[in-house]
Amino acid sequence: MKYPRFIWIILPVLVFAALLIFFVLRLPQPRSASVTASPSPSPNSQPATLNASPSELQIVVNDIRSFRLDDPELAAPSFSRSLDIPTD
Amino acid sequence: MLPVILVASLFTLGSDYRAAYQQFQLSKNQFQQYKTESTRLTAVTDTRLVLTARNLLWKTYLQDLRGQLATDTNIADYPQTTVYLNLETELNYLNSLNFFDLTSLSQAKQLSLAWESRLYNSDRLTASARTQILSHRLNQLGLRLQPFIDQASPSSTLDLAKQKMAQFSSTTDLRKRYPLLLDAANVLLQLP
Numbered sequence A: 001m002k003y004p005r006f007i008w009i010i011l012p013v014l015v016f017a018a019l020l021i022f023f024v025l026r027l028p029q030p031r032s033a034s035v036t037a038s039p040s041p042s043p044n045s046q047p048a049t050l051n052a053s054p055s056e057l058q059i060v061v062n063d064i065r066s067f068r069l070d071d072p073e074l075a076a077p078s079f080s081r082s083l084d085i086p087t088d
Numbered sequence B: 001m002l003p004v005i006l007v008a009s010l011f012t013l014g015s016d017y018r019a020a021y022q023q024f025q026l027s028k029n030q031f032q033q034y035k036t037e038s039t040r041l042t043a044v045t046d047t048r049l050v051l052t053a054r055n056l057l058w059k060t061y062l063q064d065l066r067g068q069l070a071t072d073t074n075i076a077d078y079p080q081t082t083v084y085l086n087l088e089t090e091l092n093y094l095n096s097l098n099f100f101d102l103t104s105l106s107q108a109k110q111l112s113l114a115w116e117s118r119l120y121n122s123d124r125l126t127a128s129a130r131t132q133i134l135s136h137r138l139n140q141l142g143l144r145l146q147p148f149i150d151q152a153s154p155s156s157t158l159d160l161a162k163q164k165m166a167q168f169s170s171t172t173d174l175r176k177r178y179p180l181l182l183d184a185a186n187v188l189l190q191l192p
Helices: A007-026 A053-066 B002-034 B037-072 B078-096 B105-117 B119-151 B156-170 B174-189
Strands: none
Touching: A053 B119, A053 B174, B002 B037, B037 B078, B037 B105, B037 B119, B078 B119, B105 B119, B119 B156, B119 B174, B156 B174
16 A cells, blocks of 8 residues: 555654643643632731631630540549458 | 550450459359369469459559640649659559469458558549649640630620630639630630
8 A cells, every 4th residue: 555655744743743642641730720819918917827716716616615524535444442352 | 546545455454354353253153152172273363363454454544644644734733743753653553563473362362452452542643633634634725715815806795705714714623614614615606
């Protein structure tokens, strides 16, 4: 079978393009950059940790609510305090 | 993670103790029923095992408390140091006991009575250790809550939270302190 002459020019180009597409697809996807608008800081602005106070306060409150005075991790093990061993 | 491991360890030792205790009860009943040398020897062996298991269970519990005192609380504090050192003394006593040399039930009974006679003071010691550990945890929670009070805008609700926190700081009884801290936290949540 005899191919037209231009096929010998097109074929390497196609192979190169296929390889290029293959490797480009394997590259890690860039993360989408999210832009959040934040108000410009005012002179009386609170520290960053306290700006998020509702959620952080809720975390502290939840920790306080889950506190237990009878923490089972601190409970003493139960055992016989008088074995009543017989004499020989 | 560490407390979980310690609880698991205590749980296993508790199971071992209960198994040893059941075996001891069985051997004791058989000895009291038949009074033979064979049943006596079995009773001595099983008494030795239950004494060892009980000693190990209590010793591990004291070690756990000592460990939590050392890691969770301020050991430089005098009352805590006293409790820590008393735990050390008690642990040294428990470590010094040797149940494997017991050859008679009378010996075992004598040693068991001596061991049990220390339990009253040992119980008080563990109660002090638990109180100090819990008190430290409460203080830590209070310290975490304080910045939210300091930064809040003035209001009557904030005044109430401040009042609760002041009472929390000045009270020593754990059972009274915890509700005060909880009240302060709940009041703070109502702030806009």
